[in-house]
Amino acid sequence: MSKLLQEVIGELSKLPGIGRRTALRLAIHLLRMEPESVADMTRSIDRFRQEVKYCSVCNNLSDEEICPICADPERDHSTICVVEQVADVLSIENTHQYKGLYHVLGGVISPMQGISPSDLKIDLLTERIARGGVKEVILAISTSVEGETTLFYLMNRLRPFEGLKITSIARGIGFGDELEYVDELTITHALRNRREIE
Amino acid sequence: MSKLLQEVIGELSKLPGIGRRTALRLAIHLLRMEPESVADMTRSIDRFRQEVKYCSVCNNLSDEEICPICADPERDHSTICVVEQVADVLSIENTHQYKGLYHVLGGVISPMQGISPSDLKIDLLTERIARGGVKEVILAISTSVEGETTLFYLMNRLRPFEGLKITSIARGIGFGDELEYVDELTITHALRNRREIE
Numbered sequence: 001m002s003k004l005l006q007e008v009i010g011e012l013s014k015l016p017g018i019g020r021r022t023a024l025r026l027a028i029h030l031l032r033m034e035p036e037s038v039a040d041m042t043r044s045i046d047r048f049r050q051e052v053k054y055c056s057v058c059n060n061l062s063d064e065e066i067c068p069i070c071a072d073p074e075r076d077h078s079t080i081c082v083v084e085q086v087a088d089v090l091s092i093e094n095t096h097q098y099k100g101l102y103h104v105l106g107g108v109i110s111p112m113q114g115i116s117p118s119d120l121k122i123d124l125l126t127e128r129i130a131r132g133g134v135k136e137v138i139l140a141i142s143t144s145v146e147g148e149t150t151l152f153y154l155m156n157r158l159r160p161f162e163g164l165k166i167t168s169i170a171r172g173i174g175f176g177d178e179l180e181y182v183d184e185l186t187i188t189h190a191l192r193n194r195r196e197i198e
Numbered sequence: 199m200s201k202l203l204q205e206v207i208g209e210l211s212k213l214p215g216i217g218r219r220t221a222l223r224l225a226i227h228l229l230r231m232e233p234e235s236v237a238d239m240t241r242s243i244d245r246f247r248q249e250v251k252y253c254s255v256c257n258n259l260s261d262e263e264i265c266p267i268c269a270d271p272e273r274d275h276s277t278i279c280v281v282e283q284v285a286d287v288l289s290i291e292n293t294h295q296y297k298g299l300y301h302v303l304g305g306v307i308s309p310m311q312g313i314s315p316s317d318l319k320i321d322l323l324t325e326r327i328a329r330g331g332v333k334e335v336i337l338a339i340s341t342s343v344e345g346e347t348t349l350f351y352l353m354n355r356l357r358p359f360e361g362l363k364i365t366s367i368a369r370g371i372g373f374g375d376e377l378e379y380v381d382e383l384t385i386t387h388a389l390r391n392r393r394e395i396e
Contacts, residue, residue, distance in 0.1 A: 001266070001288065002259040008246040011239040016227050017220070024285055029214050030247050031259075038247040041209040042240035048206040049228050049236040061200040061229075068199070087222055090199065 057128065059104040059121040061086050069093075069101060076100045078135040082125065082154065084108055084142060092140070100138070103128070108146040109153055115146075117153055129161055136165040143171065143185075255326065257302040257319040259284050267299060274298045276333040280323065280352065282306055282340060290338070298336070301326070306344040307351055313344075315351055327359055334363040341369065341383075 005027060012023035030038055054060070055067035058080075062068070069075060069089075079100030083089055089102050105120040129137070137158060141147045151168070158166050172190040173182055182190075203225055210221035228236055252258070253265035256278075260266070267273060267287075277298030281287055287300050303318040327335070335356055339345045349366070356364050370388040371380055380388075 001291065002250055002261050004242075004246045004250045004261050005259050005284075007242045011242040014231075014235070014239065015224055017223070022215070024288065025215070026213055027246060028284060030243065031250070033212075033247075035247055037212070039244060041212065042243050044202075044205045044209040045228065045240050046237060048202045048225065049231075049233055052200055052202045052229070061203050063200050063202050086203075086226060090222065093199065 054104075058102050059106060059124060060089050060102055074099075078133060079138065080125070080128070080134055080136070081138040081140050083140050084147070084150075088140065100136075105141075105150070108141065108144070108150040110146045110149075120150070122154065122157060126157055126161075129158070129164065134164065136167060138167050138169060140169045252302075256300050257304060257322060258287050258300055272297075276331060277336065278323070278326070278332055278334070279336040279338050281338050282345070282348075286338065298334075301335075303339075303348070306339065306342070306348040308344045308347075318348070320352065320355060324355055324359075327356070327362065332362065334365060336365050336367060338367045 005024075008027045008030075009020055009023040012018055012026055013020050018026070051063070053062050053065065055062040055070055056065055057070040058067060060067045060069065064071070076099045080103050081092065081098060081100055082103045082105060083092070084105055084107060086104055089104060092098050092102075103121070103125050105122065105125075107115050107120055109115060109117055109120065125137075128134070139151055139154060141151050141154075155166065158164060170193070171186065172193065173179065173186065179187065203222075206225045206228070207218055207221040210216055210224050211218050216224070249261070251260050251263065253260040253268055254263055255268040256265060258265045258267065262269075274297045278301050279290065279296060279298055280301045280303060281290070282303055282305060284302055287302060290296050290300075301319070301323045303320065303323075305313050305318055307313060307315055307318065323335075326332070337349055337352060339349050339352075353364065356362060368391070369384065370391065371377065371384065377385065
């Protein structure tokens with residue numbers, strides 16, 4: 001078997017969710033692509049890995065020292081939405097509904113995985129709030145056990161800031177979700193937090 | 199949003215089976231990898247795309263003009279197994295049961311996709327057989343409509359070779375397959391081709 005093929009399969013299958021079979025399929029696909037297209041792709045991967053930075057304000061991925069969202073004077077700098085990861089920022093941005101800023105923790109507290117509060121960008125958040133101007137912090141953390149632990153820890157760190165409004169995104173039945181397939185905890189929560197129809 | 203991230207998502211999502219969400223997940227994973235590991239991966243992809251060749255005898259992927267299988271004097275050069283694609287060679291090689299050579303067609307005849315016999319390495323196969331020394335050709339082509347068309351076409355091209363044995367791999371119920379979930383055509387075929395238990 002071709003050593004070049006074996007090597008590329010080995011390298012591609014290091015990526016998450018890509019087994020040897022998928023890696024082979026990808027490798028074969030590479031051969032159908034123009035060599036220049038493949039070179040564009042690998043160049044883009046290398047540049048991304050080498051040049052992308054973390055925003056010094058919010059810890060989101062950025063090409064500059066400060067990301068475009070934090071640098072945007074049109075956005076509401078008094079509201080910070082705290083999320084676990086970069087992907088969450090993109091999900092919220094895709095709604096085009098949120099005009100405040102973000103803070104990317106970089107994960108959740110997980111003693112099982114050896115992730116302690118000091119591994120997350122929590123100090124960066126409190127320092128940011130301490131500089132003033134922040135009126136509301138929205139916690140958009142997942143409802144896993146680790147998420148709840150992180151939420152609890154964050155609440156303790158944020159409560160000392162007087163006058164700071166701390167909110168959590170609403171939990172409930174998603175649009176398009178069928179009740180039949182929704183877990184009990186979500187249903188319980190959605191029932192407790194029911195709203196009168198106006 | 200980071201342009202570098204947007205670019206890498208765009209590039210990765212050109213690969214088959216990788217949507218923008220998966221591309222984002224892969225990009226985030228790249229950041230957790232050592233820069234040197236990422237560079238190894240992209241270098242391997244570039245080398246593979248630029249340097250891998252097709253064996254001039256059997257059309258399998260190869261690092262050299264002639265692939266290690268065709269160049270191996272220990273293999274049975276009188277038997278050629280005709281397959282659609284490179285992945286099929288790997289599947290058969292993984293069984294460690296087959297000691298003959300291969301011939302990779304590079305696809306199947308598909309008028310719908312504009313793939314005609316001349317797009318496949320069929321002439322290469324007949325020229326190979328014409329050079330002599332081949333006793334048996336095993337057709338290991340898939341049982342799709344396109345596969346059957348290709349099989350029919352190949353039979354017409356191979357029949358003129360006098361004394362050449364042409365076989366097809368056995369079709370039937372796979373080991374571990376449950377009859378309940380096997381399609382009717384396979385069951386029909388498996389019943390017709392039943393064998394007496396000795």
